[in-house]
Amino acid sequence: MTEVLEVSGLKTHFFTHAGVVKAVDGVDFTVSKGEVMGLVGESGSGKSITGFSILGLIEPPGRIVDGSIRFNGDEIANAPEERLKTLRGNRISMIFQDPMMTLNPVLRVDTQMIEAILAHENVSRQTAWERSRDALGLVGIPSPEERLQAYPHQLSGGMRQRVAIATAFLNQPDLIIADEPTTALDVTIQAQIIHEAQKLTKRTGTAMIWITHDLAVVAGLADRISVMYAGRIVEQGGIDDVIDRPLHPYTVGLLGSVPTANRRGQRLFQIEGMTPNMLALPEGCAFGPRCQALTAACSKRPPIKDVDGRSLRCFNPQRTKETTL
């Protein structure tokens, strides 16, 4: 397998007045050609910052303080902005949670998409326009010729996200980082977008990191899954292993809290407590204050260990828990 992306020991910290936020604090993973990795985790756990770090989009007070990011074998952590610029939107694309982060509100859709192509390729405006139109059609946008003339605010939320996704796919990148791209969309559109993403990864071998809180989407789409908590990946492995036999108490809790038909109307299992305060993480395991399997050992930071064919940060793997779906 060819590794498109190899992240190791990545640390991205924010130096705020209130203290240092260790948003990403020792993250390792690889993504191979054509592979889809699902990145899931609590709100604020560092998923987006991991994505931004790869794209070189970290701005002060944030900084990549340690680790390496290899893209097609080349080190790109803290690479010069010029180098990153030629990668972004060309070899690596990002689809954001909020489509307005990629779309310019004052420019028409056609202007933005054509510029995205012309910035990296020497083709005629007409060719670029045709490719833009086809890309909109591919993500299920009706009458693409008309929509090309629209401004982003004239489109509904779902439509805007599809324009952003079409734009990310324009230059057939090697890697797409999709940050909650279907969160606000309904199921037929989500299915269409996932379907397009699947087709693209299969056809072009584009690798994908799919950031989401929706475990069911990851189950249906990803080959591997990384579960993140408080800046670290706490469990990483093959999709079937992790979803059918979760080992980390946090993963166990997450899977238990998904509403499914057999729990209708009942209270859902809920992981107690709240999103950890990243400025005041506990000494030992960051999940400790919310963990039902806490023991004395957990007052130390759990290191990464290989357990049952996956990597895990936990002293007390939950082997007894079999997920009932």
Place this chain on the structure above:
Amino acid sequence: MTEPLVEIRGVSKRFTKRLDVAGKIAQRLGANIREETVHAVDNVNLSIQKGEVLGLVGESGCGKSTLGRVVAGIHPASDGQMFYGGKDVATLNGTDKRAATLAIQMIFQDPFASLNPRMRVEDIIGEAPRMHGIVSKAESAEYVDDVMRKVGLDPSLKRRYAHQFSGGQRQRIGIARALAVKPKFLVCDEAIAALDVSIQAQVINLFMDLREELGLTYLFISHDLSVVEHIADRVAIMYLGRIVESASTEEIFSDPRHPYTKALLAEAPRLDQRRRDFAPIEGEIPSPLDPPSGCTFHPRCPVATAECRTTVPELKAGRGGRETACLLEHAETV
């Protein structure tokens, strides 16, 4: 039957894209352009009993948010009537009107856009209850702490600004802001869509607890069928501005009738389906500017007949008394 808490009758909402000066001149000179009208909500009837949770599900752009905003009194309807506690809202006077306005609160889809980035969280949550005399100035700080705890936010963060929170935390701020004015009826527009699972579970439990504790009634707009299945008593399925099926949650999920409802259920991702081939229903979403003739679902419907292209199906009881807007379902009554 008790009287519904909220009822809307024949509600429509149209948006008209007005021509700019250049457009008007071009039109005078004979160019083939005209004002475009979007029928975002088209002749919808809904009634929601006190204490009930009505789930509203549908395609992107089908008018869910618009309908939610009309119900919440944020958008005036183009046509139709809205009743709160049996009274036509349009006829309410000063104090009654204000009471009704406070009683219906909306929790928005987009936590990024709905919070003022220049306000501290304590003011986002505390301003309205102070202004409306729900709490005194002296009690305000403690009240804000209480509400924050209720939605799972650490009160020690209340002096921060909204932009200093992650997406999930911001949505909880939005919920806290709505709850702070002690509403009776909540319109939740994708209120938990942006939250991660462990917090979703907490918020779903919270919505269910609040329903019991405070007797809250909900219009729960969501694209997440499993969440709607979990929380709603009744479900209405919307397509291109119209309700196409309405039934108890049990009926919708165990025996969907409208072809669109069937497609929705088939495509919902599930934990037990791995690396599946997503096979979305064929066809494009019709433009609401130029909706298809007859049944607006016909271009995507796998069982459409010739009649579906010309006849508009009404939402009415068909086979087994189930409410759908599908000609096939109506025909099978006999």
